[in-house]
Each structure stands twice: as structure tokens, then as C-alpha cells.
Amino acid sequence: MKKLKSAKDLASLQDALRKGRDPKKPCIVICAGTGCLAYGTQKLIDNFRSEIAKQKLEGTVDVRTSGCHGFCERGPLVVIHPKGIFYQRVKLDDAAEIIAKTVLKDEVIDRLVYRDPVTKEKILHEHDVPFYKKQTRLIFGMNGQIDPTSIDDYLAIGGYSALAKALAGMKPEGVVEEIIKANLRGRGGGGFPTGWKWDSTRKAKGEPKYVICNADEGDPGAYMDRSLLEGNPHAVLEGMIIGAYAIGSSKGYIYVRNEYPLAVSNITRAIDTAREYGLLGDGILGTGFSFDVAINRGGGAFVCGESSALFASIEGRAGEPRQKYVHATDRGLYDKPTCLNNVETWANVPLIVDKGADWYAKIGTENSKGTKIFSLVGKINNTGLVEVPMGITLREIVFGIGGGIPKGRKFKAIQTGGPSGGCIPEQFLDMPVDFDELAKVGSMMGSGGMIVMDDRSCMVDVAKYFLKFLEEESCGKCTPCREGVKQMRIILDRITEGKGEESDIEALEWIGAGVVDGSLCALGGSAPNPVLTTIRYFRDEYLAHIRDKKCPAGVCKALVAYSVVKDNCTGCTACARVCPTKAATGEKKKVHTIDQETCIKCGACYDACKFDAIQVK
Amino acid sequence: MADMVTFTIDGRSVEAPAGTTILEAAKSANILIPNLCHNEELAPYGACRMCMVETTHKKRTKLVVSCIAEVSEGLEVKTNTERVRNVRTLVMHLLLARNPNHPILRKMAAELGIEKSRFAVDFKGCIMCGQCVRVCREVVGVSAIGFESRGPARKIATPFNESPAACIACGSCHYVCPVGVIPMEEHDGVRTIWKTDFPMAKCSKCGTYFAPVKQLEYFRKIANLPADHFDTCIDCRSTKK
Numbered sequence: 001m002k003k004l005k006s007a008k009d010l011a012s013l014q015d016a017l018r019k020g021r022d023p024k025k026p027c028i029v030i031c032a033g034t035g036c037l038a039y040g041t042q043k044l045i046d047n048f049r050s051e052i053a054k055q056k057l058e059g060t061v062d063v064r065t066s067g068c069h070g071f072c073e074r075g076p077l078v079v080i081h082p083k084g085i086f087y088q089r090v091k092l093d094d095a096a097e098i099i100a101k102t103v104l105k106d107e108v109i110d111r112l113v114y115r116d117p118v119t120k121e122k123i124l125h126e127h128d129v130p131f132y133k134k135q136t137r138l139i140f141g142m143n144g145q146i147d148p149t150s151i152d153d154y155l156a157i158g159g160y161s162a163l164a165k166a167l168a169g170m171k172p173e174g175v176v177e178e179i180i181k182a183n184l185r186g187r188g189g190g191g192f193p194t195g196w197k198w199d200s201t202r203k204a205k206g207e208p209k210y211v212i213c214n215a216d217e218g219d220p221g222a223y224m225d226r227s228l229l230e231g232n233p234h235a236v237l238e239g240m241i242i243g244a245y246a247i248g249s250s251k252g253y254i255y256v257r258n259e260y261p262l263a264v265s266n267i268t269r270a271i272d273t274a275r276e277y278g279l280l281g282d283g284i285l286g287t288g289f290s291f292d293v294a295i296n297r298g299g300g301a302f303v304c305g306e307s308s309a310l311f312a313s314i315e316g317r318a319g320e321p322r323q324k325y326v327h328a329t330d331r332g333l334y335d336k337p338t339c340l341n342n343v344e345t346w347a348n349v350p351l352i353v354d355k356g357a358d359w360y361a362k363i364g365t366e367n368s369k370g371t372k373i374f375s376l377v378g379k380i381n382n383t384g385l386v387e388v389p390m391g392i393t394l395r396e397i398v399f400g401i402g403g404g405i406p407k408g409r410k411f412k413a414i415q416t417g418g419p420s421g422g423c424i425p426e427q428f429l430d431m432p433v434d435f436d437e438l439a440k441v442g443s444m445m446g447s448g449g450m451i452v453m454d455d456r457s458c459m460v461d462v463a464k465y466f467l468k469f470l471e472e473e474s475c476g477k478c479t480p481c482r483e484g485v486k487q488m489r490i491i492l493d494r495i496t497e498g499k500g501e502e503s504d505i506e507a508l509e510w511i512g513a514g515v516v517d518g519s520l521c522a523l524g525g526s527a528p529n530p531v532l533t534t535i536r537y538f539r540d541e542y543l544a545h546i547r548d549k550k551c552p553a554g555v556c557k558a559l560v561a562y563s564v565v566k567d568n569c570t571g572c573t574a575c576a577r578v579c580p581t582k583a584a585t586g587e588k589k590k591v592h593t594i595d596q597e598t599c600i601k602c603g604a605c606y607d608a609c610k611f612d613a614i615q616v617k
Numbered sequence: 618m619a620d621m622v623t624f625t626i627d628g629r630s631v632e633a634p635a636g637t638t639i640l641e642a643a644k645s646a647n648i649l650i651p652n653l654c655h656n657e658e659l660a661p662y663g664a665c666r667m668c669m670v671e672t673t674h675k676k677r678t679k680l681v682v683s684c685i686a687e688v689s690e691g692l693e694v695k696t697n698t699e700r701v702r703n704v705r706t707l708v709m710h711l712l713l714a715r716n717p718n719h720p721i722l723r724k725m726a727a728e729l730g731i732e733k734s735r736f737a738v739d740f741k742g743c744i745m746c747g748q749c750v751r752v753c754r755e756v757v758g759v760s761a762i763g764f765e766s767r768g769p770a771r772k773i774a775t776p777f778n779e780s781p782a783a784c785i786a787c788g789s790c791h792y793v794c795p796v797g798v799i800p801m802e803e804h805d806g807v808r809t810i811w812k813t814d815f816p817m818a819k820c821s822k823c824g825t826y827f828a829p830v831k832q833l834e835y836f837r838k839i840a841n842l843p844a845d846h847f848d849t850c851i852d853c854r855s856t857k858k
Binding site (some may be wrong): 301303318322323324325471472473474475476477478479480482483484486487490507510511513514515517518519520 | 661663664665666669680681682685686687700703704706707708711712714715735736737744745747764766767768769770771
């Protein structure tokens with residue numbers, strides 16, 4: 001690999017790479033994101049490769065393993081170019097048939113085509129699938145176009161042009177101004193204006209200055225940062241290099257949890273290859289600007305996503321937050337000026353520099369610009385990663401893109417902002433999603449987790465789940481978070497066991513307020529949110545548990561009983577066959593019964609019954 | 618001398634050098650702010666949250682821990698607002714659930730009008746102020762003990778819960794503990810701490826056991842003094858001349 005000595009060198013390399021690629025040449029793109037790999041996609045990739053070798057097609061058909069496409073619900077996903085035929089739920093042994101029919105003969109395999117669940121219409125191309133069509137995939141859309149382990153793929157779609165533009169034609173202050181003008185806000189949770197953070201770090205006294213990428217994403221159900229780092233590591237890296245140039249930093253860190261092995265491996269390779277090309281290291285692109293990046297693998301503590309705990313961890317100490325009343329931009333890592341931004345924030349930077357702040361600022365709402373990637377999970381038909389412009393309504397995300405709630409059940413709430421976010425009820429579904437609107441209803445943007453709940457989700461149980469997560473992830477340093485969150489969880493345990501008292505709600509609110517005010521870091525400062533918002537919007541459900549000793553959603557085991565609705569039961573024996581304790585019994589074609597003594601309330605019978613003959617009360 | 622700044626604490630005008638913490642400045646002005654994890658010999662830690670106060674600067678009001686937040690010109694500090702009392706009251710109830718009996722805690726609780734914890738007692742004794750761990754690391758310099766686990770399971774422990782290899786039996790952790798839950802005993806020339814027996818050294822002059830052998834070895838290593846300096850006890854040393 002030859003080191004690139006100038007912006008011109010880069011442009012001619014990009015050009016050569018583009019020209020060397022025939023857009024008409026068949027290319028099988030296989031999603032190798034973590035979701036699809038979990039389906040066993042590696043085997044599918046191997047099958048494609050060996051089939052191509054067997055048929056001696058190596059020169060005529062390309063196979064590309066890409067990062068996550070986002071439609072995880074429907075994996076394994078395969079797209080056949082040049083026509084862009086979209087196959088979903090591909091079986092591991094479908095490779096030979098796809099090559100024989102679709103690649104070689106242009107025939108479409110019906111059973112692999114996506115059908116719109118509502119209109120039943122067949123949809124041939126990826127971009128026509130409603131899940132994708134309603135998104136604005138500025139950042140995440142690149143994942144499907146590149147092999148994340150190939151820097152040439154990234155260069156061929158114009159990668160590192162923004163870096164060249166910044167280095168060749170912009171002063172560092174000019175880059176900062178551009179980011180301020182674009183009004184990019186931090187995607188990690190706080191929503192702090194990125195440009196201002198850069199500006200403060202740039203102006204701060206002290207050397208060296210550090211730029212850090214926070215890839216310690218750890219919210220249950222959230223995996224957008226992981227998928228970006230896995231699927232497009234160079235975009236993140238390019239953003240960091242531009243940021244370092246703007247700030248005047250020569251040293252960067254990527255703090256990524258070791259539980260994300262593919263992300264670690266892809267970003268490591270990205271750093272190595274960028275260095276070989278002279279895009280990282282001494283004298284980048286032949287200029288006087290030098291910058292390098294090291295990877296710091298985290299041990300998987302949620303609290304290490306908090307800035308001061310993250311710094312402590314990089315410094316080699318236990319990942320515990322430290323109270324400081326100075327900003328990290330003045331005294332951060334090793335007490336030096338530090339700019340810490342999240343994965344998605346960094347990935348936005350090349351786009352802004354490349355297309356300009358004016359273009360960027362047209363997307364989104366007045367105070368929240370650009371797009372946001374959300375991880376849409378829970379009781380939703382189209383589980384996956386979605387990228388939408390700021391200001392889109394929750395309804396459009398849940399019903400337009402997400403395809404609504406499975407089995408036609410009723411939407412109850414959506415939890416945004418990770419474990420310390422809040423649960424937003426149905427009445428706010430038409431609310432535009434941006435930093436400020438989410439805060440108004442007591443939740444937050446967070447890093448972008450969205451967990452959908454239906455009428456079978458118990459809000460007290462949900463609050464308990466998140467609180468338990470935070471209790472375990474609290475570092476234990478300060479009293480309110482360590483002890484207060486635990487006491488709140490004990491009260492919730494009691495309520496869900498039917499031992500709650502009316503005064504418990506007031507107690508939860510009182511402890512919650514004290515934990516918010518008294519905790520050392522943002523983990524404790526927001527830990528009571530799931531409880532406080534569910535009390536605010538679902539107080540009735542708390543009261544049902546406390547006063548009536550009932551769980552309306554049928555979740556809290558101590559408060560529910562499963563029984564057979566005689567009129568609906570056809571005696572199909574489905575419940576008896578799945579019951580693990582033989583509590584559901586009955587003769588064929590006769591009404592079944594459930595023995596309350598032996599029933600463990602697992603709900604298997606409820607899920608198995610096709611005639612609505614099992615009730616939970 | 619550092620620049621002096623003028624600010625108010627509970628309405629009283631106070632002067633202190635810039636860079637002073639609110640807690641120190643208040644103490645110099647004879648205004649007492651309750652605290653449990655603060656120790657003048659140790660770096661500020663900010664964990665117990667008892668010393669929280671409300672500050673207003675340029676119309677921005679916030680809660681800060683006074684052991685870390687520094688005074689500045691024109692700052693208004695209030696040590697006893699409703700929000701402050703709420704946090705302190707919560708912290709007190711939470712700590713009393715770990716240790717309901719210690720006189721220091723009971724006295725502090727009584728000042729807040731608390732007789733006993735509103736939470737069920739789950740006796741731990743230790744209130745996690747971390748002074749033992751910090752003194753061992755910052756003052757003694759051996760880091761023989763540390764924190765184990767996280768969240769409510771966090772506790773003070775020796776590495777792998779074994780005899781602490783780095784411990785010099787100096788007893789600093791025992792002396793610094795505000796609630797006296799780190800036991801230390803001495804019998805017949807043996808000091809027992811962290812479930813480990815450490816032999817004591819005899820004074821070469823008067824023959825009394827005066828310090829653990831390991832502690833003296835450590836002192837000899839770090840102190841720039843004649844090698845025989847630590848052969849005698851402090852009494853004999855001071856009467857030498």
C-alpha cells in the first residue's frame with residue numbers, strides 16, 4: 001500500500017478504485033451484522049463462496065459481506081446487485097439456488113421476497129421495503145455498500161474526502177465553526193452541542209489534548225453504536241481525525257467494550273489500514289498534521305460510559321466516576337483537555353464537512369439537527385435499527401417503520417433513552433422526536449434505545465427490570481445511588497408480590513427525588529426515571545397492584561392466575577402439550593382445565609392457544 | 618498567597634483564598650456542614666453526599682458537594698435548604714439501614730430529626746466512606762485493601778479475600794474508620810488485622826513491642842534516615858539526646 005501524500009493522491013486513488021469496479025457486475029451482498037451472524041449467516045457466506053468456487057464464477061460474481069442493514073427482524077438478509085433484489089429470511093442452504101436462479105438467470109425466488117404484511121404485495125427491491133423507504137439513512141445506509149474490513153470499499157464511495165477537504169481547504173477554527181453552524185448535538189445521551197465542545201477543548205490550556213470515541217454502549221436492547229462501529233468503522237475514524245484536526249489533538253482513544261468482538265476487530269483493522277495509507281499517523285495526507293488512535297477495550301461496566309469513569313478506566317484505575325466541577329474539555333483524561341463524543345456523533349462529522357453545515361441543518365427540527373439512529377426493539381413487528389430525521393413522530397417510527405405491534409395487540413408505551421430513560425404513553429405518540437421534546441415528557445433521547453411495550457407489558461414490572469439493571473450497574477461509590485436505587489427496587493419487589501402499601505408510591509417518589517438530586521454521576525442522577533415516569537403516566541397500574549392486588553397486564557406472577565375460558569376451548573390439547581408441569585390437562589375435544597397448585601404461571605399455554613381460551617387474571 | 622474571594626454562606630459574608638473548597642471555607646467561618654467521607658489528609662472523594670449544599674452563581678442554582686466544589690467571587694452558598702435537607706435525610710436513612718447504632722451516625726441523624734431508619738435494617742456496619750482504602754493508598758502508599766464488587770454488593774476487601782500481601786499492619790485503616798468496623802488487636806507481640814497475624818518488633822533499648830516488623834521494614838525503605846533509626850521506639854528515640 002502506498003502512502004497518500006496529498007488530497008490529490010487520495011482523489012486519484014478513489015477514482016481508480018471506482019473505475020476498477022463494474023457497476024453491472026453481479027455482486028451478492030450478505031449482511032454480516034451481529035444480528036444476521038446470530039442467525040448463522042457465517043455458514044451462508046461460506047456456502048456462497050464455495051458454490052461460486054465450485055461453479056468457477058470467481059471472476060464474474062463478487063461476494064461482499066457488509067455491516068448491519070438494520071432490518072434484523074428479517075435476517076439473514078441478502079441483496080443481489082446490480083438489480084438490488086432483496087431477499088430476507090434466507091436459509092443457510094439457499095446459496096446454490098440463489099446463484100443458479102437470481103445471479104445467473106435473473107429469476108426471482110418468490111419465497112425469499114419480502115411481502116408487505118398489510119397489502120401482501122411482493123416487494124423486490126430493498127429501497128422499496130416500507131421499513132427502509134420511510135427512513136433517512138444518511139449514515140447507516142452506507143453499511144450496505146461496503147465491506148467494513150475493506151478501506152478500499154470506503155474510499156470507493158468517497159470515504160476520507162471530507163478529511164481531505166478539511167485538511168486542504170479549511171482552517172481548524174473553520175471546521176469547528178462548521179460543526180457549530182450545523183448544530184450537531186451529542187448522540188450519546190446528553191445532546192450537548194458538539195461544536196461548542198470542540199471549541200472549548202480547542203481553546204483550553206494544556207497539552208496534549210485528547211479526542212475520545214465513547215463506544216461503551218451498554219443499554220439493554222440498544223446496539224446502534226455497535227453496528228456502526230462494526231459496519232462502517234472508517235466513518236467513525238474519519239470523524240475523529242477531522243475532530244482532532246479541528247481541536248488540535250494528536251492522540252485519540254476509542255473506548256469500546258470487549259463484549260463487542262466484531263466491533264473491536266473491525267475498528268482495529270480500520271486503524272491499521274488507515275495508517276498504511278497515511279490517513280492516520282505522522283503527516284496525514286502530506287500535511288503537517290499528525291494524529292493517531294489507540295483502542296481501549298472496556299470490561300463491560302455500564303458506568304464506564306460516564307465520562308469521568310471512562311477516563312478512570314483508560315488511565316488504568318477502576319471505572320468509577322469522579323466528582324469534578326470543571327468540564328472534561330478543560331480537565332478530562334489525565335487531567336488534560338479532552339473531547340469525548342459518542343460513536344454516532346463522530347460518524348456524523350464527515351457528512352457535515354463534506355456536504356456543508358447548511359445542507360445538514362436543513363434536516364431535523366429547530367434545535368435538533370440531522371438524523372438519529374434508533375434501536376427499535378420490544379413488542380414491535382420490525383425489530384431493527386432505524387435512522388430517521390429528528391422531528392419524526394413516535395407514531396411514524398412505531399407504526400410506519402416498525403410495522404406496529406405483533407399479533408394486533410394494543411400499543412401501551414415506548415421506553416426511550418435506555419435504562420434511565422422514561423416510558424412514554426400512547427397520548428404522546430404524535431409528538432415529534434427530538435432532544436427537547438423527549439425531555440419535556442420526562443424521558444430522554446439517550447443513546448437511542450426504543451423499547452416498545454404492548455398491553456401485555458406490566459409497567460411496574462418494566463420499572464423494576466430497569467431499576468434492577470441499574471442497581472447492578474451502579475458502581476457503588478455514592479450513597480444515594482448505591483443504597484437508594486436498591487431501596488426503590490425492594491419497594492417495587494413488594495408491590496409486584498402483592499405486598500405493596502398505598503404509601504409506597506409516595507416513598508418511591510421521595511427516594512427518587514433524593515437519588516436524582518444527591519447522586520454523584522448521571523447514572524444515579526437518572527436511575528429513578530423509569531419509576532418516576534411510570535408513576536406519572538401509569539399510576540392506575542401501580543394502584544391496581546397495591547389496592548386490588550391485581551396485575552392488569554397479567555405479568556406479575558404472584559398476582560395472576562391462568563384459567564381456561566370454557567366457551568372458547570375446543571379441546572385441541574395445545575395447552576396440555578406445552579405445559580411444562582402438566583398443570584394444563586384434559587381429554588381431546590373436551591374443555592381443558594389448569595390446576596392452580598402445579599401451575600408455575602409461565603404463560604406457555606396462553607401463547608400456544610389459538611382460540612383465546614386461556615385467560616390471565 | 619492566592620487571591621481572596623468574597624462570597625456568602627447562609628447569608629453571611631465570608632472571605633477565603635480562591636481554590637478553597639466550600640467545606641473548608643465554611644469550617645474556617647465556624648459554619649459546620651455535616652460530612653462522613655471527608656478527611657483533611659485525603660483527596661476529596663464526594664461519595665457520602667452528606668455535605669451537599671445549594672449554590673447560586675449568576676442566577677444558576679445547583680446542588681454540589683461542598684468537599685469538592687470551590688468558592689468563587691459572589692457565590693451564594695446555602696447549607697440548609699429544603700433540597701439539601703431532603704438529600705441529607707435520605708442519605709441518613711439509607712446509612713442507618715446499614716449501621717443503626719453507631720453514636721456518630723445517631724447524633725448526625727438526630728440533628729436531622731431522625732430517630733431510626735425508615736428502611737429495614739440490613740446490618741453491614743461499614744458505611745462505605747472509603748477512608749480506609751484511601752488512606753492506605755494515598756497516605757501509607759501500599760494499597761493493601763480495596764473495593765470489591767459494585768452496586769449494593771460493594772465492600773471493602775483484601776485482594777481475593779486472602780491475607781493482604783501488601784499490608785504493613787500499620788493500622789491506619791483501623792484508626793481512620795469513622796464507625797470503627799475494622800478490628801485490630803494486639804497480643805503477646807502479635808498484631809492481628811485483616812484476619813492476619815503480624816509479628817511486632819521490640820525496641821532495642823526498652824524492649825517493648827512498639828510496631829509491626831513489616832511496617833518498620835517499609836519505613837526503612839521509604840524514609841531517608843539512618844538504617845538503625847527504626848530500631849527503637851518513639852519514646853526511646855526522643856530521649857536519646
